[in-house]
Amino acid sequence: MTIPSSVLSRWSRFAASTPRPFGTGLINKTYLVEAGGERAVFQRLHPVFAASVNEDIDAVTRHLERKGLLTPRLLLTDDGASSVDDPETGRPWRALSYVEGESVDRLDTPPIDGTARAHAAAALVARFHTALEDLDWQYRHVRVGVHDTDKHLFALDDALERHGAHRLWQDASALGAQILEVGATLPSLAALPLRHCHGDLKISNVLFERGTSRGLCLVDLDTLGRMILPFELGDALRSWCNPRGEDVDDADVDVAIFAAAVEGYAAGGGRPSAAEASALVDGLFTICVELSARFCADALDESYFGWDERRFPGRGEHNLLRARGQWALAQAAARRRSELDTVVRRAFG
Numbered sequence: 001m002t003i004p005s006s007v008l009s010r011w012s013r014f015a016a017s018t019p020r021p022f023g024t025g026l027i028n029k030t031y032l033v034e035a036g037g038e039r040a041v042f043q044r045l046h047p048v049f050a051a052s053v054n055e056d057i058d059a060v061t062r063h064l065e066r067k068g069l070l071t072p073r074l075l076l077t078d079d080g081a082s083s084v085d086d087p088e089t090g091r092p093w094r095a096l097s098y099v100e101g102e103s104v105d106r107l108d109t110p111p112i113d114g115t116a117r118a119h120a121a122a123a124l125v126a127r128f129h130t131a132l133e134d135l136d137w138q139y140r141h142v143r144v145g146v147h148d149t150d151k152h153l154f155a156l157d158d159a160l161e162r163h164g165a166h167r168l169w170q171d172a173s174a175l176g177a178q179i180l181e182v183g184a185t186l187p188s189l190a191a192l193p194l195r196h197c198h199g200d201l202k203i204s205n206v207l208f209e210r211g212t213s214r215g216l217c218l219v220d221l222d223t224l225g226r227m228i229l230p231f232e233l234g235d236a237l238r239s240w241c242n243p244r245g246e247d248v249d250d251a252d253v254d255v256a257i258f259a260a261a262v263e264g265y266a267a268g269g270g271r272p273s274a275a276e277a278s279a280l281v282d283g284l285f286t287i288c289v290e291l292s293a294r295f296c297a298d299a300l301d302e303s304y305f306g307w308d309e310r311r312f313p314g315r316g317e318h319n320l321l322r323a324r325g326q327w328a329l330a331q332a333a334a335r336r337r338s339e340l341d342t343v344v345r346r347a348f349g
């Protein structure tokens with residue numbers, strides 16, 4: 001696959017260039033394109049994203065740039081369009097300015113220490129949040145119910161009801177019962193303010209200066225939107241503080257990385273309100289419970305697209321392992337609650 005020439009030629013300065021597959025992202029199809037000393041990242045959007053997301057990216061990145069932050073910018077076509085539909089699949093293609101740097105799939109990728117990267121990445125996220133505080137923008141592309149925890153718990157309950165004959169039902173229902181029991185006792189975070197958020201702060205979406213831990217900018221902006229801070233940071237923390245990844249069942253919260261990230265957020269000027277700060281660990285815990293519910297339901301529905309055919313007999317098995325991993329992480333967060341809360345109080349107290 002490559003970029004169709006009828007698409008590429010809409011950005012005429014790149015029409016004669018040869019696109020190279022780029023990055024390790026699993027969601028969009030990403031290419032690097034170069035012409036006349038200018039580099040651009042072309043992406044064909046995954047079906048979960050509509051073309052309107054580019055209007056959001058344009059508005060947010062303009063604002064970031066006005067505030068002096070480094071950021072990819074949306075490159076419009078010669079005639080001012082923000083994306084071009086693929087002639088075969090109909091999916092939108094867009095172009096972004098390339099930012100020189102490197103991203104990593106694991107926080108602890110040598111030679112740089114995981115805590116140094118966590119500190120720098122969180123400081124960058126804080127600058128990003130602060131710069132967007134005064135942005136007046138109604139998002140065009142809204143992911144409805146993305147962290148509607150009750151909805152995800154209900155879907156798990158429903159999947160357990162529907163799939164009594166599934167080969168994994170016994171295991172999934174034992175785990176599912178625990179998730180649903182704890183899910184019913186989650187604190188309500190609904191009163192917290194919605195802020196402009198990135199929405200998917202996994203470490204591969206942070207661009208670092210090559211060979212150092214200096215954070216340059218955030219990429220992968222398809223999930224921009226308003227969200228409560230404990231969900232934005234809780235989601236980042238649950239992936240950063242679990243360097244062993246999603247495909248193991250005995251996960252733990254790495255307190256040193258958690259502390260580095262929380263301190264980095266404060267060092268970058270992040271100033272959560274007292275209510276947001278005290279809900280930070282609740283956010284982390286809630287996201288872990290929510291994800292374990294989603295993976296557990298997916299195990300029975302066999303629905304998730306990102307499974308590894310070499311390691312697992314089916315989607316169900318892979319998803320059940322992921323559900324166990326996020327559940328172990330939730331339990332670790334609960335076990336370490338007072339330790340984590342102390343870190344948060346020290347940073348923002």
Ligand SMILES: Nc1ncnc2c1ncn2[C@@H]1O[C@H](COP(=O)(O)OP(=O)(O)O)[C@@H](O)[C@H]1O
Nearest residue numbers: 023025026027028072097098099103204219220
């Ligand atoms: N504008 C950009 N400048 C430099 N690198 C980029 C840019 N956009 C994306 N990348 C690189 O490409 C990778 C994949 O892009 P991303 O937007 O994260 O796609 P996906 O949604 O598939 O994860 C990123 O992890 C990053 O390394």
Ligand SMILES: [Mg+2]
Nearest residue numbers: 025204205220
């Ligand atoms: Mg990405």
